[in-house]
Amino acid sequence: MKLKITKYKLTGMLSMLVFWLSASSLHTRSELQHITLMTAVMFVACAVIYILLSSKLSAAGRSWCMAAPFAALCLIANLILDANCVYPFFILAVMAVCAQRAREISKKESHPVRPILILAGFGLLSIAIFAAALLSFGVTL
Amino acid sequence: MNGKLAGLAIMCFNPSALIKGSHNHKLKYIGLAVPALTFLLYFWQYGADRLRLQLTGNSDVALLCLFGLIAGPVLTALTAAILKIFIRQTAFSDLVTDIGFTFSLPLLINLVGLILNAIFDINTSVIFGLTGVLFSIIPLFDVICASIKTKRSFLTALVLITAAGAIYMICPALIFILKG
DSSP states (O other), X not given: OOOXXXXXXXXXXXXXXXXXXXXXXXXXXXXXXXHHHHHHHHHHHHHHHHHHHHTTSOSSOGGGGGHHHHHHHXXXXXXXXXXXXXXXXXXXXXXXXXXXXXXXXXXXXXXXHHHHHHHHHHHHHHHHHHHHHHHTTTOXX | OHHHHHHHHHHHHOTTHXXXXXXXXXXXXXXXXXXXXXXXXXXXXXXXXXXXXXXXXXXXXXXXXXXXXXXXXXXXXXXXXXXXXXOOSSOHHHHHHHHHHXXXXXXXXXXXXXXXXXXXXXXXXIIIIIHHHHHTHHHHHHHHHHHOOSTTHHHHXXXXXXXHHHHHXXXXXXXXXXXX
């Protein structure tokens, strides 16, 4: 199987990188060991979510583009407004990506209910993984 | 009466219907009431959270609610004015109405947040308030894509919803900072 990296998938990867870095920087004042562990766990969570969602997107992965605005807003909130929160932006990014893919599915397929429900399930799973990773380090949602 | 209600429901769940021409109901400017209520509930939750932390008083919460009531329509009109620069073919009033109705689901999310805030005594201004307000840029993407008929409509819509999201986030933040 040939692994094809498109500009859309790259956008998704960059967005996940933004969410990973933002989530990892939530506890910058704690001990180095804690920060390292949190960074590693968040990296694994983000990588799993990326692979999970990519498996349900189209070959080109155009829907990944919908994550970019929320990644940019996450950066604005954390760097400029000092909001110290990642979770709302991540939820909305996953919802936007899944909604865009669902729109594509409903246009192409004659019986779109099952694939859309599976996609919604994968979206919920992604949000749950991210929330679990954050909560395990005492980050309040 | 039923026709009017049906028209309102269509606009709430599919705000781009007006621009696509599949629905041409006379709902101009009624859409401004939706963001007004959404921001009112968002600011109310923020005030309630601060009240719980004993950082503010009841009068300040009432003032924040008033700011929210004004901020909603103002920010909607501001976003429509910015979009109008890029979307020449759509009338300004249609853009205002469509952008207003993108806040239908956020209104529901904020209402749920306020109810949970009151019943369970938990902070909801971020997880329901901010998330709810920013949720509006997902249907806004559809509205912009329906309005722009060029090859680069997808990319333009992405840039414009990022700008709109930044406006929805920065303006309330400035009010919160000024209010202390």
